[in-house]
Each structure stands twice: as structure tokens, then as C-alpha cells.
Amino acid sequence: MVSDHITASGRLRIAQERYAVRNPKSKLQHEAAAQHLPGGNTRSVLGRGNRVVDLDGHEYLDLVGEMTAGVYGHSHSVIAETIVSTVNSIGMNLGATTAAEARFARAICDRFSSIEQLRFCNSGTEANLYALSVARQATGRSKVIVFEGAYHGGVLTFIHGVASNTVDRNDWIIGQYNDVESTKRLIAESKDIAAAVLLEGMQGAGGCIPATAEFLHAVQDAAEANGLIFILDEVMTSRLVPGGLQSVVLHPERGTPLSPDLTTLGKWIAGGLTIGAFGGQRDLLSVYDPRSSNISHSGTFNNNTLAMNVGYESMTSVYTSEACIALNELGDKLRHGLNAMAKGTKMTVTGVGSVMTIHFLPRGGGKNITSIKDLMVELESEEAVLRDLFWFYLIEYGFWIARRGMVSLILGTSNGEIDQFIGAVGAFLDEFQEFVSL
Template identity: 60%
Template sequence: MSSSMFKEHSSQQERLHILLNEARQRYIDRNPGSKKLHEEALENLPGGNTRSILHADPFPICLQRGFGNRLVDVDGHEYLDFVGDMTAGVYGHSHPVIQEALISTMREKGLNLGGTSAEENQFASIIRHRIPSIQKLRFCNSGTEANLYALSIARHFTGLSKVIVFEGAYHGGVLTFAHGVAANNVDKQDWILAKYNDVKKVKKLLAENKGRVAAVLVEGMQGAGGCIPGSAEFLHAIQDSAKENGIIFILDEVMTFRLAPGGVQSKILHPQLGIALNPDLTTLGKIIAGGMTIGAFGGRADLLSVYDPRISMVQHSGTFNNNSLAMVIGCKALSIIYTPEICIELNKLGDMFRERLQLLAKEKKMKVTGVGSVCNIHFVRTIAHEICGIEDITVEPGSSETVLKDLLCFHALESGFWISRRGMLSLVIGTTKEETDGFVEMIQRFLSEHQEFVGS
């Protein structure tokens, strides 16, 4: 870098940080109630919260209530929700069918009966109808649990322990691979990290580890890793190579089930992917039951027999695995609310939304990745930047890209839009085209105001 270019870059960095400090101060001034509650929470909770992703500098906004696709904070500001609780809140915050089911179930059934129920089987049947690769399934309490149990099946069935996962993957709080194997991950020595969307290398890796690896675990679109879609060629290469080498193929649909009636593996799918996969095991999360605390894992009947108490001593327990609220609401969520038709409609709106954002990003140092109703805004180093994996969106703390991301978040909140610091967006049922248009206009204003930093 020449001396003049270095000076210009330093000057630009200075101006960006001045803008960020001004936005940060406006945020502090606008949210005294959130600031006070955060300071009080520091007395009892490490960092003042109990869900790390919700932490934000200088303090997180404290929400008071939600209704439909809107949120209200303790300082009285109202936001259009474009986060959808990191994809899990696709149903919004007060769906009348879910409200009625919650009340009637508590009144007429009870919370947790400590026995089996008709709804448990009904719910399982609805899921199997939506996802044909699932021959048998079991319920648990979260997507994290679902992935842990799927891995336990693969390890028990094969007698092997190692698992191939991908850089940038998030399979739960103790199964995180954004920057290598996270410090709090389970089974730290049992992971083999591969590069996402690298067809040639994944085929080679699966072949080389025949007889050593129990399973390969992958998301059809890396959610927390930046909403990066797996190519059809890449995902089919995993499926075919896993089968050839006796390795169990686990598809994590905890986030991606919302993207098509049967998830990203479905045949009736989004045109960007068109995958039609047949995984050995599939994992699911809160989306299947209206956002309730739930998970599910299912797939080949022979694999699920590991947890059949008639023939196996391997235990799968959990007090709330089949709790009444999740079972009843799950039946209603998939049969009445998030029907295949509603699913297709929401994701079609999401495609149009993302395409409009991508058009704004053209010739800018901004990229928009995603599928259907879930996408992610990224700021990148050059206009020509391509995004295939987490290495393409990794930026240094304090860099222009990081500052722009923070500035956008402050700008969106001031404009009445709830977005995440990481730039992930997911649409909620009931969001209108007019509301997505309003969001696009907000982004357009931001890019115009910051043209010197995002332009060519």
C-alpha cells in the first residue's frame, strides 16, 4: 500500500469510528431503561444475560413485549421484527392459534403428565409426512440435544467416535465451529474440520476416513455461520461419499426446516437449491412446534432402533421430551399455521426481499447471502468479494467492515427495525411486502449516507 493510500485509509477509518461513536452515544441516550436494567442484571448474571448472542455493546436493548411481528422495548420504542429470534420465531410473538392452544392445554390437559399421549404420536406422524426420509423419530428439548442424540446414534451404531463437521457450523451451544472447535464443545478430540462448499476436498476426506469416522454432520445452509447456502453439488457429494464409505450422513435442519415444506432436503424446494436429499438422520428444533422448547431427531428405522426400549438398553430420557404444550402446539403449528402453502408463500417473499437487497449491494462492499425467508447482510473488503464459506466473511475487530456492521445495526434500530448485530435477518409470518419494502428503503438510505465507505 502506497503512502498516500495508507493515509487515505487511515483517515477513512478515523471518520468511520467518529460516526460509530456518535451512533453509540445516541443509542445510550435513547435507551436509559435498558441501560439501567442491564446494570442491575450484572449483579446476578455473568455479562448481564443468559444467552450470549443477545449481548451487545454498550448494552443490549431490553424488550418488554412482542405482538405479531413487532417488538416493544422498556423505553417504549417499537420495532418491526426482522430477526425472528434467529429463525426460531417464524410464528411471531402472539399467534392466536398458539395462544389458544397454550391456554386450553393447561386448562384441559396439564403441562407434563409423565406418560405417553395421543398427541405425541400425532405430531410424529405429521413430521414424517413432511419429511419422508424420517422413518422413525424421537423428541427432545432443543436442537442442540437433537444433534447430540443423532451423534450418539451414529457412534453407537458404528462403534466409531470421530465426526466430520464444517468450519463455520453451528449445531448447538456445545457444538460450535465458527473459528475451529469452540472451547466449550463436547468431545473436543473427536472432530475433523472440513471446508464448507469444497466438493473435491470433502470427497477426499470422506474416503480417507472410511472405518475411522462415525458420521458427517452438516447444515444445508450455514445459519449462524453467515447464512451461506450449501451448493447442491456439495451436499450431494457428502451424501453419496458418505454412503460409499459407510459413514452416517446427518443433516441439521434445526434452522433450515422453515425454508421449504420438508426442509432443504425436500423435493418441493426453493429454486436456488433444488437439492432433494435423503439423509440417514435429520435433526429439528423449535420451528416444528411454534417456537416452543423442543427438538427432534429421526431417520432410518434401523438407526432409531438404538433407542427402542423393547430391544435396546440404550437410554433416551428427558422429563419434558413429550410435554403436553410442545406436543399439542406442534400438531397445530405444522397442520394449521406453518402449512406447506404458508411456508412457500413466506419464502417466496423472502426471495424477493433478498434479491432487492442484493440489487442495492451491487457495486458496493456489501453482500447478501441466504435462502428464502432467511438472509444475512455482510460488509466485505472489496466489491468483487465472493462468499462460499466462513473464511470469506471473517473480518478483523475494529476493521471498516466491523464498524459498518455496527453502524447499520444502530441505524436500523433508530429507524424502527429490529436486526441482529451479525446481520442475520429472518422473516416472521404476517410480514408484508410493504414492510420489507420499508426495510429495503432503510438500507438504501444507509448506503447513500455512507457511500464513501461502501462504494467503489
């Protein structure tokens, strides 16, 4: 137990100072980068499998996983070989349609049953923007219902309940995540002005908060009843289940899975390369059919040969259904283990499968977390200090998670490594017992 006269803030300062002493080369790189990049952009420089090494030679178990996009880890042999063979035998980008493009599209449609047709783009952000354009074209309406705490890409951010970093700033109607009745009313009241409802099955950047089955199906049913397009953002969650989260969220009464009008996907589908995809019902996607529509969907790199070939190999040979199930079962083991250990403390863990966030909250307890409002703590509060202290503690012992507490497992992570991480978290809770206990 830490001595009584040192506060949590004091312990954080000590950890920060120790980190600076241990990482002089990283500090110099940060200072150099900050000359030309706002805030600098210091990142790891070498990775292999699920391990990364920093400029100062420290090795870490990578539990960041590129915020879910890096499920394959670093330098996966199949991905590396496919990149090399594509460059050597085909070329990086042809500026034309290819057989690889059609083959990869077919593999995605086979995996996600609600996707009849799709189009490729360059990121999850783009996928959501294009899906919204489809909805607006189909309905002739412009406004969109989103939810507080949502993150749908770099220019589609609603973390604090406002359109804090968005395009079309006045076109958003913001609802309350996991609030069934208020959402049903909101959709009905907006039927003459809203084109779509856009939401995540689990809010990723908003704290890994899963939506209830009741809420997701209520949104889908209300959208259909009121003529809105239901867009499910599976940029993050599509890696959690072989058919995406939509395939296992069953209607509480009918027992049927979700069937969104449109689904969006992100970088993990192509080995972490720059890609996005949006797809769904054939009649909706027809607005981008150049044979019958005047709506253009261009993009120099949309169907680049690297992403098309790597994507096909990644989804069919590496992140197979079996591999997906195994990794997410490992994630469930980790989350359950951490929550069992956290009883009686301020720590709690939310998430699904291999993606989760570790929180420090005044009351602890993950069962009551249904929206981002339940996660709000003051920036200078003891709980915010604990989050940062936790991050520095794990870094010093060779575990790299996101500063906000997010964990995203990588293929190749073993049961032994998960047990080691659980042990490190337990050691933190023991050492800082006086600060973390309820």
C-alpha cells in the same frame, strides 16, 4: 454524504451515544441484570405479531425472529389458545406417553419424507447430540466429520475452524465447507474412525452460506460409500421449504433430492417452544426402542404436552406448506432487492428464502462467498465498524436485526414492510456512501 473529516468509527461512536440517550430504562435494566448474569441479558419485554417494544417504548419491526426459531411471531393466537387449552384441560406435563405425541410425530414424518421415525428432545442442540449417539451406536466409531463455520448447537460450535465450544473435544474432524474434492478425500480417509458426517444445508450462524447441490450430494454419496452416517442439521433450514431444504437440493445429474440417514429439527416446529427432534431411517432409530434396546433416551420434558399440542397445531394449521412457500418467496424478494441495491458497495447478502445475513466485506460481491473464510474481516476493520453502524442506524429507524447482520422473517410480515426495510437500507448506503462504496 457524510462530511470528510468524520471517520466511520467516529460516526459509530455518535450512534452509540445517541442510542444510550434514547434508551435510559434499557440501560438501567442492563446494569441491574449484569449483577447476576454475565454481561446482562437485556431483551424486549413485549411483542405482538412481528413487532416488539423495548423498555423505553420504542417499537421495532422484528427481523431477528429468534434466530429462525420464532417464525410464528409473538403471541400468535393459535399458539396462545392451544397453550391455554392444554394447561386447562390436560396439564403441562404428564410423565407418560400421550396421543398428542404420536399425532405430532406423524405430522412431522408426513412433512419430511426422509424421516421414517423420530424421537423428541428439548432443543436443536440435544437433537444433534442424540443423532450423533445413534451414529456412534450404529457404527461403533466415535469421531465425527464437521465443517469449518458450522454451528450445531451451544456445545457443538466450529465457527472459527476449531472445536471452540464442544463436548468430546478430540472427536472432531473438521473439513472445508463447499469443497467437494477435499471432503470426498477426508471421508474416505476417515472411514475406519468416523461414525458420521454432520452438516447444515446452509450454515446459519456461520453467515447464512448455502451449500451447493454438488457438495451436499457428494457428502451423501461419499458417506454411504464409506459406511458413515449422513446427518443433515435442518434445525434452521427445515423452515425454508415445506419438506426441508433436503427436498429441493437435487443431484446435478440424477435429479434426486437429498435423503439423509438422520435429520435434526429445532424449536420452530413447536411454535418456538422448547423442543428438538431427531429422526430418519427406522433401523437407525431402533437403537432407542425400549422394547429391544438397552440404550436409554430419557428426558423429563421430551414429550411435554405443551410442545406436542402446540407443535401439531403450528405445523398443520399455521405454518402450512402454503404459508411456508409465501414467507420464503417474500424472503427471496428481500434478498434480491438488497443485493440489487448493493452493487458497487461493500454490502452483500447471502441466504435462502426467509433467512439471510447482510455482510460488509472489503470486496463486496456475494457470488464468491462459499465458506466462512470468505467472510472474515478484522475486528477493528472499517467493514466491522460498518456492520455495527448499520445495526445502530436500523435500530433508530425502527428495524431490529441481529447485530451480526442476520435476518429471519416472521409470519405476517408484509410486502409493504419489506419495501420500507429496503428503503432504510438504501438510505444507509446513501448517507454513508464514502465508507460503503467500493
